[in-house]
Amino acid sequence: MDIARRADVSHTTVSRALQGNLRISSPVRMRIAALAQEMGYVPNAIARSLQQQQTRTIGVVVSDMADPFWGEVVKGIDIVCDSNNQSLLLHAAAHNATHQLGAMMRLYQRRVDGIIVVDSQLGPEDAKNLEALDTPTVFINSQRVFESATSRTVNIDNYAGGALAAHHLLSLSHQKYAYFGSPKRPDSNRQRSIGFVDTLLAHGIHTSWIHRAEFPTDVADIDGGYAMATTFDEPGVSAVFCYNDAIALGALAGFRARGIAVPHKISVVGFDDLAIARYSWPPLSTVAQPKELLGQTAMHTLGALIDGLAVADVILAPTMVVRDSTSARLKGIRS
Amino acid sequence: MDIARRADVSHTTVSRALQGNLRISSPVRMRIAALAQEMGYVPNAIARSLQQQQTRTIGVVVSDMADPFWGEVVKGIDIVCDSNNQSLLLHAAAHNATHQLGAMMRLYQRRVDGIIVVDSQLGPEDAKNLEALDTPTVFINSQRVFESATSRTVNIDNYAGGALAAHHLLSLSHQKYAYFGSPKRPDSNRQRSIGFVDTLLAHGIHTSWIHRAEFPTDVADIDGGYAMATTFDEPGVSAVFCYNDAIALGALAGFRARGIAVPHKISVVGFDDLAIARYSWPPLSTVAQPKELLGQTAMHTLGALIDGLAVADVILAPTMVVRDSTSARLKGIRS
DNA sequence: ACGTATTGTGCACACGTGTGCGCGTTGGGA
DNA sequence: TCCCAACGCGCACACGTGTGCACAATACGT
Numbered sequence: 001m002d003i004a005r006r007a008d009v010s011h012t013t014v015s016r017a018l019q020g021n022l023r024i025s026s027p028v029r030m031r032i033a034a035l036a037q038e039m040g041y042v043p044n045a046i047a048r049s050l051q052q053q054q055t056r057t058i059g060v061v062v063s064d065m066a067d068p069f070w071g072e073v074v075k076g077i078d079i080v081c082d083s084n085n086q087s088l089l090l091h092a093a094a095h096n097a098t099h100q101l102g103a104m105m106r107l108y109q110r111r112v113d114g115i116i117v118v119d120s121q122l123g124p125e126d127a128k129n130l131e132a133l134d135t136p137t138v139f140i141n142s143q144r145v146f147e148s149a150t151s152r153t154v155n156i157d158n159y160a161g162g163a164l165a166a167h168h169l170l171s172l173s174h175q176k177y178a179y180f181g182s183p184k185r186p187d188s189n190r191q192r193s194i195g196f197v198d199t200l201l202a203h204g205i206h207t208s209w210i211h212r213a214e215f216p217t218d219v220a221d222i223d224g225g226y227a228m229a230t231t232f233d234e235p236g237v238s239a240v241f242c243y244n245d246a247i248a249l250g251a252l253a254g255f256r257a258r259g260i261a262v263p264h265k266i267s268v269v270g271f272d273d274l275a276i277a278r279y280s281w282p283p284l285s286t287v288a289q290p291k292e293l294l295g296q297t298a299m300h301t302l303g304a305l306i307d308g309l310a311v312a313d314v315i316l317a318p319t320m321v322v323r324d325s326t327s328a329r330l331k332g333i334r335s
Numbered sequence: 336m337d338i339a340r341r342a343d344v345s346h347t348t349v350s351r352a353l354q355g356n357l358r359i360s361s362p363v364r365m366r367i368a369a370l371a372q373e374m375g376y377v378p379n380a381i382a383r384s385l386q387q388q389q390t391r392t393i394g395v396v397v398s399d400m401a402d403p404f405w406g407e408v409v410k411g412i413d414i415v416c417d418s419n420n421q422s423l424l425l426h427a428a429a430h431n432a433t434h435q436l437g438a439m440m441r442l443y444q445r446r447v448d449g450i451i452v453v454d455s456q457l458g459p460e461d462a463k464n465l466e467a468l469d470t471p472t473v474f475i476n477s478q479r480v481f482e483s484a485t486s487r488t489v490n491i492d493n494y495a496g497g498a499l500a501a502h503h504l505l506s507l508s509h510q511k512y513a514y515f516g517s518p519k520r521p522d523s524n525r526q527r528s529i530g531f532v533d534t535l536l537a538h539g540i541h542t543s544w545i546h547r548a549e550f551p552t553d554v555a556d557i558d559g560g561y562a563m564a565t566t567f568d569e570p571g572v573s574a575v576f577c578y579n580d581a582i583a584l585g586a587l588a589g590f591r592a593r594g595i596a597v598p599h600k601i602s603v604v605g606f607d608d609l610a611i612a613r614y615s616w617p618p619l620s621t622v623a624q625p626k627e628l629l630g631q632t633a634m635h636t637l638g639a640l641i642d643g644l645a646v647a648d649v650i651l652a653p654t655m656v657v658r659d660s661t662s663a664r665l666k667g668i669r670s
Numbered sequence: 671a672c673g674t675a676t677t678g679t680g681c682a683c684a685c686g687t688g689t690g691c692g693c694g695t696t697g698g699g700a
Numbered sequence: 701t702c703c704c705a706a707c708g709c710g711c712a713c714a715c716g717t718g719t720g721c722a723c724a725a726t727a728c729g730t
Binding site: 040042043044045046047049050055057064065066067068071072074075078082087088089090091092105106108109110111132133222249250252253256275276279280281 | 375378379381382384385390392399401403406409410422424426427441444445467468584588591610611614615616
Binding site: 344345346347348351358359360363382384385386387388 | 715
């Protein structure tokens with residue numbers, strides 16, 4: 001170390017002085033501090049990581065960096081990282097298990113202290129690969145596919161979210177309903193639809209009055225929503241609950257293209273509460289996820305995992321945000 | 336090295352064998368490869384970084400992780416990183432020079448090979464700090480405030496973008512115009528407005544027919560757009576160009592709240608072409624930035640800088656995307 | 671004054687990987 | 701048979717930091 005020579009001490013002393021070790025006499029400490037300042041010395045985190053066997057780095061795997069939903073989740077993660085003096089290593093991975101495992105591998109190569117995977121597609125068959133890179137891992141909004149001592153999940157309560165949407169629409173006295181699903185995320189899609197349908201059934205809505213639609217896997221959500229809205233043909237349906245806001249926004253556009261007024265002729269409910277949901281036309285009623293909190297909670301869980309503390313999986317509660325895309329069914333008016 | 340002992344060779348041989356060095360006999364190479372596979376050996380990138388004095392890591396500083404615009408830019412960065420076997424170290428920094436420099440410091444501590452700063456607020460006074468951490472740096476959509484051998488800029492042509500908006504609106508035979516600006520980014524705001532105004536003047540529009548509005552620094556763009564649209568009071572103005580899509584979307588909502596129909600009574604043009612611009616109501620006519628390309632170009636420029644190759648600053652051209660928020664002025668109808 | 675505690679600093683090693691150089695072994699040519 | 705080249709591998713060091721232990725110097729107690 002260059003600064004050691006200039007201060008005429010060993011690098012040991014420099015190291016200790018800069019960490020404020022009291023075993024170093026204060027005049028020497030002062031001299032070294034001044035010299036470090038003057039020379040613009042910045043400790044090498046790589047070397048430190050190697051020695052300490054920890055990098056103070058958290059790896060994050062997202063499916064799409066440009067997705068505004070994950071953007072807010074990552075923001076929550078970053079906030080906690082920042083206050084912990086940790087850094088964020090971000091990797092995108094296409095929406096399948098192979099790419100996601102590949103990304104996790106690359107993070108492991110960099111010896112991140114922990115990994116957060118959002119919207120994981122991993123199945124039980126990946127369990128042993130996951131064990132192999134024994135790094136604490138937290139999955140956000142992913143199916144819990146296997147038990148593992150070093151991994152936890154932080155999820156939104158999808159079932160409760162579906163129920164929330166149903167209660168809202170029931171309170172507006174709708175009678176025939178539709179669910180616009182997403183085939184790409186089988187688990188959460190199922191939970192949301194079941195929560196929705198269960199609640200409707202429990203309030204006396206007949207099964208035949210609940211219609212479900214889905215679109216091919218390979219189209220984007222928003223285009224899928226548009227397609228479903230334009231091809232939808234179930235007379236009497238006056239309320240539709242969409243898997244997420246992207247589908248709902250597409251549906252709004254689709255209904256508009258057909259001249260079907262929202263909410264007057266049909267009410268639309270989304271899921272997520274993206275930032276833009278407030279500014280769509282009409283502003284979207286939607287089941288809100290606490291996105292930043294999702295990220296922060298994941299970080300706290302991961303921190304506990306890293307420190308070897310006991311933590312459980314977390315399920316966060318969604319809330320209903322009512323805006324203008326939903327209204328009461330107009331009785332006696334034919335649709 | 337554990338694998339070295341099991342293979343009964345030195346760690347040197349293992350290292351060489353795994354890089355496919357031909358000086359190692361092929362039976363030994365095979366044996367080591369098999370053993371590495373079996374033991375799930377993953378090389379430690381930290382140790383390698385220390386030895387090689389390069390981390391194959393790119394640091395990125397963004398103002399807000401949840402901003403959909405930067406999300407797409409970062410996506411472009413990630414694509415190139417990925418194909419280069421590089422990783423992406425992401426840091427958020429509030430919208431001011433101090434935080435941004437702080438973030439760059441932390442990236443330097445981790446010895447990233449290069450840094451990309453988006454929407455930098457750095458001024459000439461920060462030049463020496465920047466030189467101090469002599470790391471190749473590329474600024475995206477930032478003012479070029481000083482010359483430096485190790486830094487370059489990749490910018491959108493803001494002036495041309497303003498001109499594009501003007502030409503589009505002129506072709507729709509509008510006569511009185513407004514510009515809704517953003518006070519937070521003085522430089523690009525100025526360029527866009529000048530490009531807009533210059534073009535209008537060049538086509539015979541009188542200065543007094545061009546109105547400018549701005550909102551306080553501390554409100555979000557979208558709320559600022561809403562505020563400007565609701566308080567706007569310039570009779571006869573039938574076309575407004577907004578600094579960006581966020582402001583334009585806010586303006587759409589604001590005009591709607593006042594019962595002013597877009598585009599029939601007033602045409603609105605944005606800037607950026609966010610993903611959601613297609614799905615607003617009405618779908619937004621806007622000056623599009625090639626966001627992913629911005630990120631990719633920045634990476635290529637940074638790569639050249641790292642390799643010590645000669646590169647120049649880059650200015651990318653925007654394009655006009657016409658949707659439904661603009662239409663011809665209705666002649667003879669009073670507004 | 672001598673032994674012992676206390677204080678301040680350096681030596682040497684570790685972390686995991688890459689590489690220049692040297693050394694031993696083998697093969698081939700004269 | 702001897703010499704030299706070619707080949708295959710290991711030694712030792714480097715990268716920058718942290719830390720246990722030893723050692724020297726000083727202070728203190730008796």
